[in-house]
Amino acid sequence: MKADMGRKYRAYPTGDQESVLTGWGHTGRALWNVALEQRVYLWEQRRYTLRSIEQCKHLTAARTDMEWMGDFPAQAGQQILRNLDRAYDNFWNPEHPAAFPSRKKRGHRLSIPFPGQAVEVRKLNRKWAEVRIPKLGWLRFRLSRAIGGTIRNATLSRDGNGWHVSFGVHTGAKPAAPNGKPGCGVDFGVAASAYVSTETTPRLMPPSLTDNEKARLKHLEQKKARQVTYAKKHRGGKYGRRLRKTIAGIGKLRTRQANRRQDFTHKLTTDLAENQGWFGIEDLRVKNMTASAKGTAETPGKNVRAKAGLNRSILDNTPGERRRQLEYKARLYGSELRVVPAFHTSQTCAACGLVDPESRKGCGRLFACVHCGHEDDADHNASVEIEARARRTGGTVTNSTRSVPRTRVPATGRRRMRETPKPAHVS
Known part of the structure; x- marks a missing residue:
């Protein structure tokens, strides 16, 4: 059951939550760069293709050895490695326009992905809701529209206006019948x-x-x-x-x-x-x-x-x-x-x-x-x-x-x- 629709909402973290999210964003960026560098090195030296299943084992060891990596939610780290898999698959697909996965700079937009099983959403009233993030707690967001489906993944991101939470939702919607109107x-x-x-x-x-x-x-x-x-x-x-x-x-x-x-x-x-x-x-x-x-x-x-x-x-x-x-x-x-x-x-x-x-x-x-x-x-x-x-x-x-x-x-x-x-x- 894959996500077939996206929903994006404006999030309003507290001061402490915003500080934690900013640190997580840079940790996720560093994890992406290290994982990409590891894959490139193994391919250039040994012609070996490394995938997220093996890198997740290395991630477990890194969380034990490095404190800053241990503070990062394990579900988010695993999701980043899966996203890197998808980036490689898109690059290898001759019908997809994606280029080779690139490293993320410090000025890149911060984002922390989570699988759908790691988050929970509860509605507060007609205009507000909360999402529970591992190691962060409940994060308030503006419920500008109904979610309307089963949440398959979630991503916290920051742009010039602040933090947002995006959900990949499975709605089960099927293609509509031809409307018969002129072209x-x-x-x-x-x-x-x-x-x-x-x-x-x-x-x-x-x-x-x-x-x-x-x-x-x-x-x-x-x-x-x-x-x-x-x-x-x-x-x-x-x-x-x-x-x-x-x-x-x-x-x-x-x-x-x-x-x-x-x-x-x-x-x-x-x-x-x-x-x-x-x-x-x-x-x-x-x-x-x-x-x-x-x-x-x-x-x-x-x-x-x-x-x-x-x-x-x-x-x-x-x-x-x-x-x-x-x-x-x-x-x-x-x-x-x-x-x-x-x-x-x-x-x-x-x-x-x-x-x-x-x-x-x-x-x-x-x-x-x-x-x-x-x-x-x-x-x-x-x-x-x-x-x-x-x-x-x-x-x-x-x-x-x-x-x-x-x-x-x-x-x-x-x-x-x-x-x-x-x-x-x-x-």
Whole structure:
């Protein structure tokens, strides 16, 4: 019985509990790094693959010999080793995009995982609940939504806003039946966060930071650079209280920015999954799109700062996260995600189907076909083209550049096809 849904709540530890959790977070980080180093060493020296079953025996001996490791809950240490197993399995899986497991730095987000059998949850009232953590006791958290299932695992984590508790929950939910609604194409961009082919206006993501917050963030980043330079020169690289306070301020703003971005993404993907029978999106290679333009000293890159700004804008719109959310929400709401090749969607006319870079000079907002004279917003034209490809291929991604249908339906005719219900099948 595996977890099929996640629940995250804001936790409110006491002062003593927060001190213990912070120490546990660094202990867990050290355990991960040591276990990873042990596996790498054995493979390089003996070509031997070490797994968590054997490392748990070493963990038992380490808990006896080292006091700081003995204070760490055994269930959390074992769960960290199992997570390392999963990281290796994902790396070895050719169909998984995960890279080789990496070591965790001191500035990495603190997290302490537990198996579901090690925790217990009790509800206090309509808004509050408590979770019992081994060696810590009862930890209060805000019950912002019902857990709604059997807890399979729990993780305590800290970000710029404080501590959170996350539960992996088995709900037993099955994929919903097809909702029978019409489909659409969606173009994810920068100027227009998302343009749906069946709509006349784009969906714009509000600024993730206000002007004052951007100025505050810039001031803190500059302040941090000065303080780090001073620490390296006069304190041997040791961080002081003021520097840690500056880093905490930066983390708070970054977390606020991420939360606002995530809020818009969830609202967008939920609306699409609820109100569409299927939706087509581009098979974007975000890693390649955001590759740095910086070169070497002999051959420096061109427009490095401009490319860096474009990379930030692309990542701020989180196309990969939107695709991930659409995949699992489609199963919940009875819709279907269809991924189509992104080749020339911005240069293909949605009316005549001809590809010509001259139809969109300078990558402006206007698309004007030089062959048939069709004019439209460039992002909306791309979304209509994505819909046509998704309707034809059914979401099967191919490497062929001939993904455009030979027989084209004009954009106006395609809209009428969407609005006209299909006749019932007569056998």
